[in-house]
Every structure is written in structure tokens, then in C-alpha cells.
Amino acid sequence: MVRDVKRYGIGVCVERLAPGMKAGAVIEEGNIVCVDASGYAVEATEAADLRPVGRACETKDNSAGQDGAERINCEPGTFLLQNSSGADAVTMADFLKDVFLVNGGRVARTSGGGKRSVAGKMMGLDGGRVAVSIGPR
Numbered sequence: 001m002v003r004d005v006k007r008y009g010i011g012v013c014v015e016r017l018a019p020g021m022k023a024g025a026v027i028e029e030g031n032i033v034c035v036d037a038s039g040y041a042v043e044a045t046e047a048a049d050l051r052p053v054g055r056a057c058e059t060k061d062n063s064a065g066q067d068g069a070e071r072i073n074c075e076p077g078t079f080l081l082q083n084s085s086g087a088d089a090v091t092m093a094d095f096l097k098d099v100f101l102v103n104g105g106r107v108a109r110t111s112g113g114g115k116r117s118v119a120g121k122m123m124g125l126d127g128g129r130v131a132v133s134i135g136p137r
Contacts, residue, residue: 016075017053017135020068021060029059031104032081032134033074034117041072044101050117052101054135055079076135078123083130084108090130094122099132107132 019033022040027033031043034050044050054076062070083090088108090099099107100116107119107130123131 016057016073018071018073019053021062021065021070021072023065023067023069024063026061026063027056027059027072028104029056031056032079032101032119033072034101038067040067041074044104044117044119046102046112046116048111048114048117050101052117052119052134074135078131078133080126080129081119081132082106083125083128088112090122090125092125095124097122099130 019035019041022036022042025042027041027043033041033053033056034044035053036042037049054074057073057075060070060072082105084102084106088110090107090109094109098118099109099122100111101119102108102116108116120132120134123133
């Protein structure tokens with residue numbers, strides 16, 4: 001399933017990154033790509049040791065490969081992600097604050113007690129989705 005993670009704002013991203021994938025990783029197009037403590041790419045999950053790179057431009061499967069056997073094309077930028085609910089919902093009070101990864105397409109206001117990695121900076125809300133600036137800048 002390709003996530004509907006849209007770019008937010010004006011302009012075209014010309015920068016793409018292609019980190020090597022972690023052994024056993026499967027990353028679906030449109031999901032947020034992170035590197036773990038080993039420096040290899042994985043799909044965003046609820047984990048404390050991830051560094052976000054950007055949105056996956058393709059689907060790649062390294063489930064049978066070793067670390068780095070496949071590379072995933074991804075682009076940094078500002079993307080619209082799904083919001084969490086309840087006390088973890090991101091609001092305009094979180095503007096320019098860090099928000100946290102729940103999975104490849106959802107963010108939350110809190111780190112979940114230290115279980116979640118920073119996704120990036122909250123740049124706005126659009127139709128209930130959260131605009132998040134992700135990746136190196």
C-alpha cells in the first residue's frame with residue numbers, strides 16, 4: 001500500500017538520498033525512512049534510536065539481503081502525515097516543536113515515555129494532517 005504522504009508548501013525537492021537498507025528491511029513507497037543506530041535504513045516505527053531521512057520514493061525489499069545490499073531512494077522535505085489522537089494529538093500549540101514517529105505515516109505530540117524518535121519540526125496543520133519537516137537540512 002502506497003501511503004498518501006504529500007509534500008507540504010511550495011517548491012520542488014531536488015535533493016535525494018539513497019541510504020543502504022538494513023538486512024531484513026522492507027520499506028514501502030510514501031512511508032518515512034529512518035536510519036537506525038547501525039546507520040542502515042528502516043521504515044519508521046515506534047523506536048527510540050531512529051534518525052529520519054525523508055519520504056521513500058519507491059518500495060524496496062531487502063528481506064533476503066545483508067546490511068547495505070539494497071539502497072532506498074528517499075527525499076527530505078516537509079510532508080503531511082497522519083495525526084495521533086487524544087492527548088497525543090499534535091495541535092497548533094506544537095508549531096515549530098519536535099513531533100515524534102509512531103509509524104511510517106503517523107506522528108504524535110510526545111515521545112511516549114522515551115519510546116519514540118523525533119520525526120522533525122511541526123510546520124502546520126492541513127485538513128487534520130500534520131506538516132512535518134523531515135530529514136537533514
